[in-house]
Amino acid sequence: MAERVWLQLAAEIVSGGVSGGRRLDEVEQSNRLGVSRTPLRESLRQLAALGLVENRPHRGVVVADGVGPSLFQVLAELESACARSTALLLTGAQCRELALIEPEHQLLMPWLRNACGNSIMRSLLNTLWYPLLADTARHVGLDVRDCLCLLRDEVAGANALAAGQAAQAYVGLWAKRVLG
Numbered sequence: 001m002a003e004r005v006w007l008q009l010a011a012e013i014v015s016g017g018v019s020g021g022r023r024l025d026e027v028e029q030s031n032r033l034g035v036s037r038t039p040l041r042e043s044l045r046q047l048a049a050l051g052l053v054e055n056r057p058h059r060g061v062v063v064a065d066g067v068g069p070s071l072f073q074v075l076a077e078l079e080s081a082c083a084r085s086t087a088l089l090l091t092g093a094q095c096r097e098l099a100l101i102e103p104e105h106q107l108l109m110p111w112l113r114n115a116c117g118n119s120i121m122r123s124l125l126n127t128l129w130y131p132l133l134a135d136t137a138r139h140v141g142l143d144v145r146d147c148l149c150l151l152r153d154e155v156a157g158a159n160a161l162a163a164g165q166a167a168q169a170y171v172g173l174w175a176k177r178v179l180g
Contacts, residue, residue: 002039006046009033010131013052013067015178020065024053050127071128072175078125079109079171080164083151085116087160098156103148105133112155132178144173 009029012018030040044061047053051070056062090098094115101108109129113122151166 001035002042002046005033005035005039006043007131007134009043009047010050010052011134013047013063014071014131016068016180018063020063020067022063023059024061024063026060068179069175072171072179075125075128075174076168076171078121078128079167082113082116082118082121082125083155083163083167084160085118085121086112087155087158087163089117090115090155090158095156095158098152101152103145103152105144105148108148108152112151132174144170147173 009018009024018024024044026037026040026044030037033040044053048055048061052064052067053061054064098111098115101111109125113125116122147166147170151163151170154163154166
């Protein structure tokens with residue numbers, strides 16, 4: 001139950017549906033989301049750990065300012081670093097394996113994150129993407145196949161700079177879709 005609440009609030013905050021500076025009253029949010037205050041509090045702690053909300057003295061939990069654009073800026077930089085690192089580390093066998101991966105986020109991006117060899121980067125990216133990917137309505141109709149093909153091909157070709165640029169372009173498509 002807490003995961004559903006966390007995902008819903010995260011998606012609302014990232015998309016701008018809940019504006020920066022807005023106080024998230026526990027009673028109001030519990031009633032709106034149809035949950036008790038315990039799962040709501042757990043969700044708010046998770047959102048605070050990601051920087052999506054802040055605990056402010058005498059105000060309670062408040063949505064952080066500029067969350068959506070900031071999140072996509074971080075995602076673009078991390079995905080770019082991951083793509084560049086992966087392009088430089090791949091073996092011949094991995095390049096051949098990569099060439100066979102379908103250009104879909106759920107297939108290609110986890111493969112690249114695992115191949116980059118940086119468990120912290122992989123964990124951060126998985127965590128930051130989670131609320132975006134869980135809201136399937138967001139990526140229905142999002143045409144990223146060409147962008148992911150380019151990313152896959154640049155990484156497989158060991159073109160680190162171009163791979164980083166392709167990763168940033170991919171995140172840019174998501175930002176445009178989510179932020180409008």
